[in-house]
Amino acid sequence: MASPDTPMAEAAAVDLGLRWQPGLQALGSDFYTPLSPDPIRDPYWIARSAAMARELGLRDVWWQAPGVLEALSGSAFIQGSTPLATVYSGHQFGVWAGQLGDGRALWLGEVATPGGPQELQLKGSGLTPYSRMGDGRAVLRSSIREFLCSEAMHGLGIATTRALCVTGSDQPVRRETIETAAVVTRVAPSFIRFGHFEHFSHGNQPGPLRTLADYVIDRDYPACRDAANPYAALLAEVVRRTAAMVAQWQAVGFMHGVMNTDNMSILGLTIDYGPFQFMDAYDPRHICNHSDHAGRYSYENQPGVAHWNLFALGQALLPLIGEVDDAMAALHGFKPQFDAELARLHAAKLGQASATPSSRALAGEWLGLMARERTDFTIAWRRLAQHIAGAPADTVQDLFHDRAAIDQLLLQLKELTAQSGLAPDANLALNHSPAFVLRNYLAEQAIALAKQKDFSMIQDLLAVLERPYDEHPQHAAWAGFPPDWADQIQISCSS
Structure with missing residues (x-):
């Protein structure tokens, strides 16, 4: 040192x-x-x-x-x-x-x-x-x-x-x-992370805790300064940003892998990329971190864990907030904000400008069918968006064994359009369902080449991933199904 x-x-x-x-x-x-x-x-x-x-x-x-x-x-x-x-x-x-x-x-x-x-x-x-x-x-x-x-x-x-x-x-x-x-x-x-606040709160250091909170408010959340309780307002804003971030993760099939409170950003940023993964075959219970033996950070658990972590932050800020009810009011905003954001994102993936009960129901049935058949998450959503943009129905149907179920879902998609009275927005759908994500096997291939001092695939992947909603025909294979050996990749906390 x-x-x-x-x-x-x-x-x-x-x-x-x-x-x-x-x-x-x-x-x-x-x-x-x-x-x-x-x-x-x-x-x-x-x-x-x-x-x-x-x-x-x-x-x-x-x-x-x-x-x-x-x-x-x-x-x-x-x-x-x-x-x-x-x-x-x-x-x-x-x-x-x-x-x-x-x-x-x-x-x-x-x-x-x-x-x-x-x-x-x-x-x-x-x-x-x-x-x-x-x-x-x-x-x-x-x-x-x-x-x-x-x-x-x-x-x-x-x-x-x-x-x-x-x-x-x-x-x-x-x-x-x-x-x-x-x-x-x-x-x-x-x-700055949740853990910075936990450190001073658990250490019974109210002075540094206040100094840190004031620094974050004045620098990053200045509107909170005018609130009746600036520290409760700070917590509410972190809740809002965190809810939006985790909804975005869910919408693209991303799993963080180590959602500890020291890996949670006070600005609602995705931080500390360790054993992360973008979903291949859709399984809501999938665990991307080989070290997570109990499945605490599985895909389906991410929203609940984020809320738990926010409670830990709320506990840390309580000496400044003062009233438990004020902290709880901020924390109770997580679920409705997360649900609303995820519903909006799912509606957009269906080509709808806003969420409705019908779009929520259709997205739920679509995900349920994907889970039953372990359909590739990214490819399924992308092909559905391409179908909304005019591609033949069989580009979606061919992904599923249960033909009756997928036909029924595509019929419901047409009915959803009829209910709204507006044609689905193809660009909206295509711009919310990426063609390319950083699959584990692609990262493994780039790493294998890098160990031989060949860094070309890293730069090629970077160019594609910077514009993941474009087609990039020269790299079309990277938007295809992962190889069979991809299931054997194990990512742990060791880095």
């Missing part, structure tokens, strides 16, 4: 061309430990997101500047950066885990961008005071998965942290086997 007064910090600083501004460091030493990253040896580029670079205001050739590769691998000091690791606590798999913190992530600072302030982090940059039994490193496979999925979720229109780049090294890292090191540069408006 390096400290700010190491020789690296004294060396010539690398100018990334970013406009750094005050951020978390203004909160004080209760919230973090200043330190420098621990360099990886002989770094090399693995992947970069040109879209994220543009949003940060970087030039197209930003990555070619001297020292940038080293700076984003933890090997050089960045001009204007104030690296630190934050402390937080949390519930893991429903059990209070006590103090946690940035065990392998380093907050570099906050930068001004045309779209508002963004924070930068290095993930995998070495030991911190909060690494516990870990080594502070990230490995190639998990770093590639996080990089691709961060940008894929953004392409899907789902609130998420982002990724600027991945750098790698042949430096060995021990997991179940010996792997190689990598560092992801992550970007988000804020990396």
